[in-house]
Amino acid sequence: MEYFPLFLNLKKKRILIIGGGEVAKRKVFLLLRSGALIQIIAKNICMDLNKLVLQKKIEWISTIFHEKYLKKVFLVISATNDNVLNSKISNLSTKNFLFVNIVDDKSKCSFIFPSIIDRNPVIISLTSSGYSPVLLKLIREKIESIIPFQIGKVVNFAKKWREKIKFYFKKTYLVRIFWEKVFNSIFLNQILIGQKERAFITFKDIIKKSKCQTGEIFIVGSGPGDPGLLTLRALQVIQQADIVLYDSLVGYQVLELARRDSKKFCVGKRYLGKHFSQKKINDLLIKFASKGNKVVRLKGGDPFIFGRGGEELEKIVSSKIPFQIIPGITAAVGIAAYTGIPLTHRKFSKGVIFIHGNDYDRNIFSFLKSKNIAYTIVIYMVKMNALNISNDLIKKKISLDIPVAIISQGTTSHQTVKISCIKNFPDFCSSIHTPILLIIGDVVNFYRKCNWFNLNMSNKIFKKNNSYFSLFYRS
Structure with a gap:
C-alpha cells in the first residue's frame, strides 16, 4: 500500500495554499466544500479567487512565502511552477510536521489528492498512486454509474x-x-x-x-485458487459473513474479501498435519449459527465435489437452521481451463471421471477394459497414492504412451505443469508442491498448443505481487 487512505474533518481547519492560478483555484473550490479556512499566498491571484477574497470566503495573507506562515495551519498545498520554492515549502512543512502537497510533484508530497465521488455524506475516494490517471478515470466512471445520486x-x-x-x-x-x-x-x-x-x-x-433473529449458514465454494473465479453470489455472501470457517486450500486473497470485523477460523484438514474432525466442524457451524450469526463455510473448489458439503448439509438440515448453498468452480474444471486441456472432446474423450487420491480404492479402475482410455481421468490430491495409482494402471495394461498432466497449485501465479506418462508421473508428484491435480488421457496433448496461463506467467505479464488475476477481478 503506497498511500494510506484517510478521511479528514477539515471544518474550520486552516489550509495554506501557495499559488493563485487555475490549479490553486481548483484546490480552493474543492476544499471550501469541506468547510476549511483557506489562506492564500501568491504574488497575483486569478479573478475567481479575487472574488472569493472580496466575499471574505478565503483570505489572501501575503504575496511572499515565509516559514512563519506555517504556524497554526493543518495542511499545506503548493500550486506554483517555481521548483526552488516548491522544494523549500516541502522541506519546511516536513520540518514542522505538516502534511504537504506539491502539485504535480509526488516526490515532494506527503499526501496526494484522490479522485472523489461525492454523494454527501457518502464519499468515495480513488487513487492510482499517481501512476495511471486514465485508468483511474475509467474506474471512476464505472463506480459513478452504479451509485445513485440520491x-x-x-x-x-x-x-x-x-x-x-x-x-x-x-x-x-x-x-x-x-x-x-x-x-x-x-x-x-x-x-x-x-x-x-x-x-x-x-x-x-x-x-x-x-426482533427474533436466527442465524444462517452458507456453504460456499471458493473455486480452485484464483479469486477471479469466485461467483458473484459467493463474493456477496463472504462480505456479509460474521463467521468464516475456511479450509486450508482457501487462499488469503479470498479471505481478504471478508469484512475486517468478521471472525475467521481455519478448520482445514491437512494430510499428516493439523486435523479438524468433521464432527467438530459440524458442531462449530451449528454453535455459531445458533447464536444468530451469519456463518460461511468456505471450501476450496466446489462444496459437493470431494468437499464433504453433503455431510455438513445433513447436520445443518437436522438442526433446522436456515441455509444456502453457493456452488464453486471445482478444481478439475478450473485447472483444466487454465492449462488449455479440454476435459472432454468428441475425438478423444467421451466423458470425464473424478477420483480422490487420498481415498483411493485399488479396484477403482475396474471399468478400464482396453489399453486405450476412452475417458479423461482426473485425480484430486494425488501425491499420497501416486505410485499405487501408476502401478494399478500399468497392471490394467493401459498404454504407457497415454499422456499425463501433473498440475501443482493450479490457477494461481505459482501454477506448475509437468507432462509425463503413466509410468513416470509419480516422480514428478514427489518433487512439486501440493495441491496436485492429475489429468490422464489423450486430451492432455492439447496443453502444448493451447496452454495460455503459464505462457503469460512465464513472460511475467501482470505478475505483480503474485497477483495475475488482480487486474481482472475488480472489473
Whole structure:
C-alpha cells in the first residue's frame, strides 16, 4: 500500500495554499466544500479567487512565502511552477510536521489528492498512486454509474435512526443484520424515488420482523485458487459473513474479501498435519449459527465435489437452521481451463471421471477394459497414492504412451505443469508442491498448443505481487 487512505474533518481547519492560478483555484473550490479556512499566498491571484477574497470566503495573507506562515495551519498545498520554492515549502512543512502537497510533484508530497465521488455524506475516494490517471478515470466512471445520486438521503435516514436501533436491538451483530435487511429491501428504492411515507412503513415492518433473529449458514465454494473465479453470489455472501470457517486450500486473497470485523477460523484438514474432525466442524457451524450469526463455510473448489458439503448439509438440515448453498468452480474444471486441456472432446474423450487420491480404492479402475482410455481421468490430491495409482494402471495394461498432466497449485501465479506418462508421473508428484491435480488421457496433448496461463506467467505479464488475476477481478 503506497498511500494510506484517510478521511479528514477539515471544518474550520486552516489550509495554506501557495499559488493563485487555475490549479490553486481548483484546490480552493474543492476544499471550501469541506468547510476549511483557506489562506492564500501568491504574488497575483486569478479573478475567481479575487472574488472569493472580496466575499471574505478565503483570505489572501501575503504575496511572499515565509516559514512563519506555517504556524497554526493543518495542511499545506503548493500550486506554483517555481521548483526552488516548491522544494523549500516541502522541506519546511516536513520540518514542522505538516502534511504537504506539491502539485504535480509526488516526490515532494506527503499526501496526494484522490479522485472523489461525492454523494454527501457518502464519499468515495480513488487513487492510482499517481501512476495511471486514465485508468483511474475509467474506474471512476464505472463506480459513478452504479451509485445513485440520491444515496445520501438513505444515509441521512440511517443517521437519524442509528442510535434508536442500537438501543432497540442491543447486540451489535443484530444491529448489523437489521440494517442489511433494510438496505436489501424495497425500502432503499422507496427512499431513492422520494416515497418517504411508504419507506417508513417498510422500515417499521422490518423492525417488527427482525426482533427474533436466527442465524444462517452458507456453504460456499471458493473455486480452485484464483479469486477471479469466485461467483458473484459467493463474493456477496463472504462480505456479509460474521463467521468464516475456511479450509486450508482457501487462499488469503479470498479471505481478504471478508469484512475486517468478521471472525475467521481455519478448520482445514491437512494430510499428516493439523486435523479438524468433521464432527467438530459440524458442531462449530451449528454453535455459531445458533447464536444468530451469519456463518460461511468456505471450501476450496466446489462444496459437493470431494468437499464433504453433503455431510455438513445433513447436520445443518437436522438442526433446522436456515441455509444456502453457493456452488464453486471445482478444481478439475478450473485447472483444466487454465492449462488449455479440454476435459472432454468428441475425438478423444467421451466423458470425464473424478477420483480422490487420498481415498483411493485399488479396484477403482475396474471399468478400464482396453489399453486405450476412452475417458479423461482426473485425480484430486494425488501425491499420497501416486505410485499405487501408476502401478494399478500399468497392471490394467493401459498404454504407457497415454499422456499425463501433473498440475501443482493450479490457477494461481505459482501454477506448475509437468507432462509425463503413466509410468513416470509419480516422480514428478514427489518433487512439486501440493495441491496436485492429475489429468490422464489423450486430451492432455492439447496443453502444448493451447496452454495460455503459464505462457503469460512465464513472460511475467501482470505478475505483480503474485497477483495475475488482480487486474481482472475488480472489473
